[in-house]
Amino acid sequence: MERHWKTIIEPFKIKSVEPLGFTREDERERVLKDAGYNVFNIPADKVLVDFLTDSGTSAMSSEQWACIMRGDESYAGARSFFIFEKAVRDLTGYRHILPVHQGRAAERILMSVVGGPGKTVLSNSHFDTTRANVEASGANAIDLPVPEALHFDTPGPFKGDMDLKALEAKIRELGAKNIPMVIMTLTNNSLGGQPVSMRNLREVAEICKHYKIPLILDVARFAENAYMIKQREAGYSKRSPREIAKEIFSYGDGCMMSAKKDALVNIGGFLALNDPEWVRGAREVLILGEGFPTYGGLAGRDLEAMARGLEEVLDEDYLAYRIRSVEYLGDGLRKAGVPIVEPPGGHAVYVNAKKFLPHIPPSLFPGQALVCELYRIAGIRAVEIGSLMFGEGSNGNFKPARMELVRLAIPRRVYTQSHIDFVIEVFAEIAKRKDLIRGLRIIESSPRLRHFTARLVPEAA
Numbered sequence: 001m002e003r004h005w006k007t008i009i010e011p012f013k014i015k016s017v018e019p020l021g022f023t024r025e026d027e028r029e030r031v032l033k034d035a036g037y038n039v040f041n042i043p044a045d046k047v048l049v050d051f052l053t054d055s056g057t058s059a060m061s062s063e064q065w066a067c068i069m070r071g072d073e074s075y076a077g078a079r080s081f082f083i084f085e086k087a088v089r090d091l092t093g094y095r096h097i098l099p100v101h102q103g104r105a106a107e108r109i110l111m112s113v114v115g116g117p118g119k120t121v122l123s124n125s126h127f128d129t130t131r132a133n134v135e136a137s138g139a140n141a142i143d144l145p146v147p148e149a150l151h152f153d154t155p156g157p158f159k160g161d162m163d164l165k166a167l168e169a170k171i172r173e174l175g176a177k178n179i180p181m182v183i184m185t186l187t188n189n190s191l192g193g194q195p196v197s198m199r200n201l202r203e204v205a206e207i208c209k210h211y212k213i214p215l216i217l218d219v220a221r222f223a224e225n226a227y228m229i230k231q232r233e234a235g236y237s238k239r240s241p242r243e244i245a246k247e248i249f250s251y252g253d254g255c256m257m258s259a260k261k262d263a264l265v266n267i268g269g270f271l272a273l274n275d276p277e278w279v280r281g282a283r284e285v286l287i288l289g290e291g292f293p294t295y296g297g298l299a300g301r302d303l304e305a306m307a308r309g310l311e312e313v314l315d316e317d318y319l320a321y322r323i324r325s326v327e328y329l330g331d332g333l334r335k336a337g338v339p340i341v342e343p344p345g346g347h348a349v350y351v352n353a354k355k356f357l358p359h360i361p362p363s364l365f366p367g368q369a370l371v372c373e374l375y376r377i378a379g380i381r382a383v384e385i386g387s388l389m390f391g392e393g394s395n396g397n398f399k400p401a402r403m404e405l406v407r408l409a410i411p412r413r414v415y416t417q418s419h420i421d422f423v424i425e426v427f428a429e430i431a432k433r434k435d436l437i438r439g440l441r442i443i444e445s446s447p448r449l450r451h452f453t454a455r456l457v458p459e460a461a
């Protein structure tokens with residue numbers, strides 16, 4: 001009988017290192033001011049711990065770097081393409097595999113084939129680029145998360161699920177012929193990185209089948225979702241993450257993937273479909289914007305690294321470490337008195353800034369104020385998911401978002417437990433004098449996706 005240890009260690013050793021950007025507090029204050037209190041404008045070498053995103057920030061394995069050297073760069077029919085195609089087909093079971101440079105390219109291609117005015121796409125929650133691509137085609141995007149997804153303080157095993165009653169009601173209201181697809185996002189990044197249960201996915205698939213609506217999966221974080229099903233859903237504890245993932249894919253008619261997350265690469269993605277009509281249209285758009293269908297905007301080496309990443313990400317020791325390390329950050333913050341979206345997600349911990357900084361009204365961006373404080377005192381970079389990102393207007397005509405969160409997204413295989421301990425220590429320090437944190441005002445912004453470019457100033461004391 002194998003002995004079980006309590007400590008879950010990083011399941012890798014480090015072969016190549018990259019120095020961190022240590023800075024002084026007065027320097028960071030200057031950097032923040034120059035950046036217009038918008039951390040997207042901060043040069044990365046002035047950041048100590050970068051939790052801005054888990055996307056494209058993974059550390060590749062030595063095997064993936066070997067793939068980079070092996071990559072076949074032929075324009076058409078590269079060996080690396082066939083390795084990639086086989087890996088995706090074996091995993092997903094879908095017939096046609098189209099590589100793309102990243103997730104949003106798959107979204108744009110699919111929407112230009114089946115989107116358009118008068119159509120509506122339904123989802124547990126569209127990620128923002130997914131929504132933007134649906135809307136750019138002229139179609140509507142509607143989110144139908146389960147109500148518990150918005151109860152941030154109450155933990156639940158599958159808060160990424162879709163509201164089935166709302167789904168059926170919407171289909172009846174709009175008419176199935178006006179709904180080109182239902183999208184299930186696994187895990188649900190827009191609402192706390194929460195997983196979707198197999199049961200919910202199966203039921204959504206049954207409803208879609210009944211109304212003859214294709215079900216497309218957004219599988220940016222499918223492996224994390226599969227592992228949480230293994231841990232939390234009855235009947236799955238003895239099944240391997242790969243078996244669970246295969247069952248997930250079996251309920252869809254196709255998928256879109258941003259490989260920058262769970263394929264452990266820095267760039268890449270794919271669209272995988274069964275319907276030959278959709279594929280014909282998608283291939284045309286692919287050639288127009290991405291490249292020939294055997295490379296799709298990527299280098300051959302990227303395809304090969306992706307194939308390998310899709311295998312490594314399903315390793316059970318990796319997933320146990322991954323899910324545990326995010327949970328560990330959540331546990332530490334909770335102990336430090338920091339309210340988080342419960343439970344911690346698969347790729348990130350989301351801090352409830354509205355609750356943590358009740359003295360700052362949504363119109364003065366409590367999430368962004370916390371993001372700036374994290375950077376100011378310790379060089380930690382996080383991202384606001386609140387009224388700066390999703391609200392509208394400012395000052396007089398301000399419309400808040402429905403939440404004020406700060407996402408701490410953890411890059412895969414990049415940081416160790418002591419980095420996480422450091423972040424927890426910083427939060428404990430902030431919690432002691434959080435009442436002194438001031439809100440921010442927008443002084444410059446654009447009407448769309450303003451969080452990327454807005455400039456702000458702190459409120460006068």
Ligand code: F0G
Pocket residue numbers: 052053054055102103104105127129130185187189218220258259260269
């Ligand atoms: N779908 C989901 C669920 C995502 O989280 C993202 C990206 C995309 C699609 C788009 O993929 O970036 O490769 O074009 N999420 C990143 C993030 C940007 O930080 O959460 P992409």
